[in-house]
Amino acid sequence: MAQRKGPAVWAAFLWPGGHHHGAWRLPGSTGDDIMSFDNYRRMALDCERAKFDVVFLGDRLDAWPLPDEYLARTARGARLETITLTAALAAVTSRIGLVATASTTFSEPFNLARQIGSLDHISGGRIGWNVVTSYTDDQAQNYGLDHIPPRPARYARAQEFLDVVKGLWDTYEDDAVLRDKETGQFFDADRFHKLGHEGSHFKVAGPLNMERPPQGHPVICQAGASKDGIAFAARNGELLFSINSSIERARDYYQAIKTGAADAGRDPDDIKVLASINPVIGRTQDEAEEKYQQMQRLLDDDVSRTFAEMYFGMDLSGYPLDELVPEIELPDASHGMPRAHQEYMLNKARDEKLTMRQLVYGFNGTNIYPKSAEAAADEFQEWYETGAADGFILQISHVPEGVTDFVELVVPILRRRGLIREDYVGTTLRENLGLARPVNRHTTARSVPA
Ligand SMILES: Cc1cc2nc3c(=O)[nH]c(=O)nc-3n(C[C@H](O)[C@H](O)[C@H](O)COP(=O)(O)O)c2cc1C
Known part of the structure; x- marks a missing residue:
C-alpha cells in the first residue's frame, strides 16, 4: 500500500x-x-x-x-x-x-x-x-416521545434536516451584502433567497436572518x-x-x-x-x-458492570467472569449503545481473546x-x-x-x-x-x- x-x-x-x-x-x-x-x-x-x-x-x-x-x-x-x-x-x-x-x-x-x-x-x-x-x-x-424513532426514520429526518440547514445558510449570497452608506442600500435583494421548503418532515419558509x-x-x-x-x-x-x-x-x-x-x-x-x-x-x-x-x-465494580450492561442493552450477570467472552447474541435494545459500538467491543474481545472480566472491567466502553x-x-x-x-x-x-x-x-x-x-x-x-x-x-x- x-x-x-x-x-x-x-x-x-x-x-x-x-x-x-x-x-x-x-x-x-x-x-x-x-x-x-x-x-x-x-x-x-x-x-x-x-x-x-x-x-x-x-x-x-x-x-x-x-x-x-x-x-x-x-x-x-x-x-x-x-x-x-x-x-x-x-x-x-x-x-x-x-x-x-x-x-x-x-x-x-x-x-x-x-x-x-x-x-x-x-x-x-x-x-x-x-x-x-x-x-x-x-x-x-x-x-415528548416514549421511544426513540427507528434508525432509518432518524437518518431520513437527518438528511432533510441537513438539506434545509444548508439551504438556510445559503440565504444570502456571498456578495449580497453591499453596506452602501451613500445609496442607503444595505443588501442586494436579488442575491437574497427565501428557502420555501416543504418536505416530509419540515416546512420552512426562510429566509435565514x-x-x-x-x-x-x-x-x-x-x-x-x-x-x-x-x-x-x-x-x-x-x-x-x-x-x-x-x-x-x-x-x-x-x-x-x-x-x-x-x-x-x-x-x-x-x-x-x-x-x-x-x-x-x-x-x-x-x-x-x-x-x-x-x-x-x-473503578467501581458495580458501575463498570452496569455500564457494560447499558452498552450491550442486556444483563451480563449470567456470564462467568474468568472465561473467554463467548459469542453473545445482542438484543435489539433501544436503551443500549449503537450496534457499531457493541460490535467494536465484541470484535476486540474476540481478536484479543479477552475474558468477560476484561471486557466488563477493562474496557470502559472505549x-x-x-x-x-x-x-x-x-x-x-x-x-x-x-x-x-x-x-x-x-x-x-x-x-x-x-x-x-x-x-x-x-x-x-x-x-x-x-x-x-x-x-x-x-x-x-x-x-x-x-x-x-x-x-x-x-x-x-x-x-x-x-
Ligand atoms: C468519536 C465519536 C463521538 C461520538 N459522539 C457522540 C455524541 O457526542 N453524541 C451522540 O449522541 N452520539 C455520538 N456518537 C455516536 C454516533 O453519533 C453514532 O450514533 C454512532 O457512531 C453509531 O452510528 P449509527 O448511528 O450509524 O448507528 C459518537 C461516536 C463516535 C465514534
Whole structure:
C-alpha cells in the first residue's frame, strides 16, 4: 500500500471528568469541578498551542441511562451544553477548530442553522457541527416521545434536516451584502433567497436572518457506523469519527466510506476519516501502565458492570467472569449503545481473546490503551500511512493531565516525523483541513447559463 506523508488531522475529544470512568477521582482532575469553563479553556489552549485541528465536544440529551444509584458514582450525569460551551471557547481561542454536537432528531433546522451559523461568525469560521441522531429512549423521553424513532426514520429526518440547514445558510449570497452608506442600500435583494421548503418532515419558509457563515457551510462532522449511518456519512460528512477495534477493520471502514463517497458523486479527499483512540501516555511503557492501573483501581465494580450492561442493552450477570467472552447474541435494545459500538467491543474481545472480566472491567466502553509516547507515535504513524485513517480523535481518558501528557510527550515526536503541522495554514477550519468552501447554490445557479 502506498505510504502517504504529511500531517494527519488531530482532534481532542474532551469529556468532563475524562473518558475513563474512574478518572474523575484522580488528584487534580477536572472531576474537582466538571462544570468549570476554565478547565475547558485551559485544555483548548493547550491543544491550540500544539496546533491540533479540532477540539471536539460530545453531547447527549440525557444525564446517562444508568440507574441513579450507579450514575451517582460517576461524573457522567452532568455537563455543559456544547453549543453554549463552544461559543465561550470561540472567544478565548483564535486558531483551533471547534466542533459542537447537536441532534437532528430533537431540534428544528431553523434553530440549528442560526446557532451553528452564529458560532461560525463568532469564531471567524472555525466551527464544525457533529450531526447526531441520538439513540436512546431516555433522550426521546425528554422530548415528548416514549421511544426513540427507528434508525432509518432518524437518518431520513437527518438528511432533510441537513438539506434545509444548508439551504438556510445559503440565504444570502456571498456578495449580497453591499453596506452602501451613500445609496442607503444595505443588501442586494436579488442575491437574497427565501428557502420555501416543504418536505416530509419540515416546512420552512426562510429566509435565514443571518449573513452566510464565513465557511459558507460550517464543517459537517459525523460518526455514522450502521448501514444507514455510513450512507449518511458518505453523502454528507466531511470530518468523520470512526470506532474500530483493529487496524484491519479501520482500513475496511475507511475504504467503505471513501467508496461510498465516490458512489455519491463526491471526491473521496473531501472526507477526512478520524480513528477514535484513547491514549494513556507515559515516558515509558511502565509509566503508562502504572497510570492506567491507577485509574483502573479507581473503578467501581458495580458501575463498570452496569455500564457494560447499558452498552450491550442486556444483563451480563449470567456470564462467568474468568472465561473467554463467548459469542453473545445482542438484543435489539433501544436503551443500549449503537450496534457499531457493541460490535467494536465484541470484535476486540474476540481478536484479543479477552475474558468477560476484561471486557466488563477493562474496557470502559472505549479503546483505552497505555503506551509509551514513542510506541503511541509509531502506532499513529502506521494507521495514518497505511490508509486506516486520515487522522485521529483522541478520547482523552483523564483530564486535564491526559491532554498535557499528550501535548508534551507525543506531539514533539509527531512533529519531528512530520505527522502534525508546524503551524495553522489558514484562518478557518475548512482551510486548515484542506476542504473547499461550498459555493452558494444560488450563485452556482446564476453562473450556469440557462
Ligand atoms: C468519536 C465519536 C463521538 C461520538 N459522539 C457522540 C455524541 O457526542 N453524541 C451522540 O449522541 N452520539 C455520538 N456518537 C455516536 C454516533 O453519533 C453514532 O450514533 C454512532 O457512531 C453509531 O452510528 P449509527 O448511528 O450509524 O448507528 C459518537 C461516536 C463516535 C465514534
